[in-house]
Amino acid sequence: MTKIDHKINIPGYRIIRKIGEGGMSVVYLAFQQSLKREVALKAMRPIITDEESVIRRFEQEAEIIAKLYHPNIVNIYEVGHVDEDVLFYSMPYLQHGDLTSVAYQNDDELKQMLAGICDGLAYAHTQGVVHRDIKPENILFDQFGNVQIADFGIALSTGSRRFTKDSKVLG
Template sequence: MTSLDNHIRIPGYRIIRQIGEGGMSVVYLAYQESLKREVALKIMRPVIADESNVVKRFKQEAEIIAKLYHPNIVSIYDVGSVDENTLFYAMPYLQHGDLTGFAYHNDEELIAVMTGLCQGFAYAHAQGVVHRDIKPENILFDQFGNVKIADFGIALSSGRRRFTKDQRIVGSIHYLSPEQARSKHVDARSDIYGLGAILYEVLTGKPVFDAADDLGVMMAHVDSPIPRLPSRVAHWQDIIDRCLAKSPNQRFQSMQALQQAIEAVTPKVNQGRVRRLKAWPYLLVSLLMLVIMSAWWFWPVEQDRNADLVIQQSAEQKPDTHKQPVDDSAGQQAQTAPIQALDAVSNPEP
């Protein structure tokens, strides 16, 4: 837990617990009182103390992100600041993991995930928004297994791997494009490089470049040749080569072009379903809860019906004491006639 926990108060939100922390922010599970829902509340903490316009820049970027309505982009519910040094934004609470938990076993499923990412990034690029900080932790899954891109453009304060003071290096080291590493102009093709680095890591289980320190990794992005994929996944090599080209002009020029290349891959690996399709347990639990609730709702009704049926049957079997009495005088006379005749024979009149 952080020192923020002792005093942080965001009007309109009730903080439940901390669910994440980074060099520039803390993420809380919170309850939005106005709409009565759980949200993820990310509280940004400026690290560069002398950057007086950090709040303004954060709000401007957050307003842009809030306009990105797309099925593969995590939306922002609310954005604001409590004071000059405490910024926050609220977003959906997605608790079904991120790409770090994605296990590659199936080309078709990987193609589906990558296609969703390309579509989300293409939409953002069309709105003039470049992510600049692509990494597996920023690629989330919802309860249905759909992929969601998070943290668009929110890179205003720095951790060790985020900013330098004047020449800003924006991005996470292992997914940093060469132009980002050199503090050059960044455009949508930097996101293509970052997505290619993620694809390489998913396919191999290790980062495309690694070194003893951050500087070594950055230099590898700039100078080192693109590594070869293992033979098992070599059918992805052409896409990796074009995503990770050192020059932006030699990469795919748009996310749409990358998507077309990914969809053209002939699936060769099929060792079962991957993590993305594991939304079915949640659906099964929901169905079970529905059955339980239905039984709970209709059980008293059925009990009442059974009770009414028993009462009705009992009433039908019980004699009706209110019926009119039957006139049985003729029958009684028929029964007493032989007795009267016998008395007459035994006692003749004088």
């Protein structure tokens, strides 16, 4: 599979470094030039942009995140494509790690973090969205230590077309 590298060029953004990758996309730390801020930039791998169902799933992920406005769910800033080869969206860069890298000092901190996860998921459910990929790597923390749920790549929205079969395992 072809990999996206640091040579990716998305107008308005300067790629700083890769911070993660999955089967269909790569996430970069980037600098959004217009607003002079660091962002996380998720870009689809070019090799799979000719697969209509994969493209639609990536677009659906962005649409789902955009409609979920909640303090415990990562926001989305922009969605776009470059030369029809690279689809992308930008979101806040949450530099304070994920659940695998956080140690809690006491039970109250742990309870607050778990309550944030539950609040975010409950809100998503009221909007007809089921995450389907909750794991420590998808629970991120902002600069204030607040929990934010990320990666709705295989989420199921009751109002959206399904792109997977009932028996297919994702995530």
